[in-house]
Amino acid sequence: MIHEIAPHSFRNEWKPRRPVSDDVVFGYDGRNVILKSDQTFFHYGELDHRHEFIYLFSIDETAFYLTEIPQTNKAISLNINFARYYEPRMLGFACVTGWHLYRWxxxxxxxxxxxAHMIPDGKERALRCPECGNIVYPRINPAVIVGILNKNDELLITQYAISHGEYRHDALVAGYCEIGESVEDCVRREVMEETGLAVTNLRYFNSQPWSFSESILFGFFCDVEDDSISLDRQELKSAVWKKPDDDYDLPGxxxxxxxxxxxxxxxxxHYGL
Ligand SMILES: [Zn+2]
Incomplete structure (x- = not known):
């Protein structure tokens, strides 16, 4: 997964330091990332230092900064989605995590x-209002991804409705947590809303930071006794029960x-396990 960057180590503790020549610098423009024309990232030593360099985080001993990078003939801009497939993955992960902080x-x-104008808090990764003391932390939206199994040991594979953006690969039921509900209640509600299915036997699988949607995703598997689907066509184009050997169109x-x-x-x- 995108955050699995071993043997590298992501260091998000708040220990800003001054940039050195080899540190990596990200610049963004809306949904685009500014890169060198060879599709590699800029280093501090390669840029003029007119603009402010904002410390983001470190990976191993390399620090990452946010700045304004002018779009000259030495630079190109690519949609942030390129970071999903960027190699080395460590830099793709850093780039989208930086984009999350840029948006914030x-x-x-x-x-x-x-x-009033917000200022960096200085003590932690936060913005502070010097007038009223309001503190704003990076926004992280909790969301669930749900693998639903029926008695035939089939998995429910969905396709998002066209109105739901550009994603066209196979998907699982997914949705954001609402106010006042547990993550488990969110799983039950989202599945019921999108498919009309009543799920049982929730088992937590794994989690993943997903900065493309400023989210933290919680993956669950669960079962259904009655597998007849009533599709929410606003959300989903299709929902089909599939066996392990069927054809799939997997995302990266x-x-x-x-x-x-x-x-x-x-x-x-498996169902029931
Ligand atoms: Zn204020």
């Missing part, structure tokens, strides 16, 4: 409570969804 900074330049291995479907196809999860 950009949307919180002013205090939502009193309208960076995603939790792909890992869960692969886990099922490898015979590692």
């Amino acid at each position: 900074q950009k949307r919180n330049r002013f205090c939502g409570s009193c309208g 291995e960076a995603s939790l969804t792909a890992n869960m479907i692969r886990y099922f196809r490898d015979g590692k999860v």
Whole structure:
């Protein structure tokens, strides 16, 4: 998955330091990332230092910064989705995590409570209002991905409705947690809303930070006794029960969804177990 970058070590503890020549610098413009024309990332030593360099996090001994990178003939811009497939994965993960922080900074330049200019807190990864003391942390949306099994040991594979963006690969039921509910209640509600199925026997699988949607994803497998589907066509184009040997159109291995479907196809999860 995208955050699995061993043997490298992601260090998000708040220990900013001054940039050195080999540190990596990200620049973004909306949904685009600014890269060198050879599709590698800029280093601190390669940029002029007119703009502010904001510390993001470190991986091993390399620190990562956010700055404004002018779009010159030495630079190109690519949609952030390229980071899903970027090699080495460590840099793809760093790039989308940086984009998550870029969006947070950009949307919180002013205090939502009193309208004053926000400033870096300095003590932790937070923005603080110098007028009223409002503190804003990076936004992380909790969401669930659900692998549903029936009595025939088949997995429910969905396709998102066209109105739901560009994603066209096989998917699992998924959705954001609502206010006042547990993650488990979210699983039950999302499955009921999208498919009309009542799930039981929830078992937690794994989690994954997914900065493309500013989310933390929680993967669950669960069972259904009655597998007749009543599809929410606003959300889903189709939902089909599939056996491990059927044909699949899997997303890239960076995603939790792909890992869960692969886990099922490898015979590692079954109805009732
Ligand atoms: Zn304020």
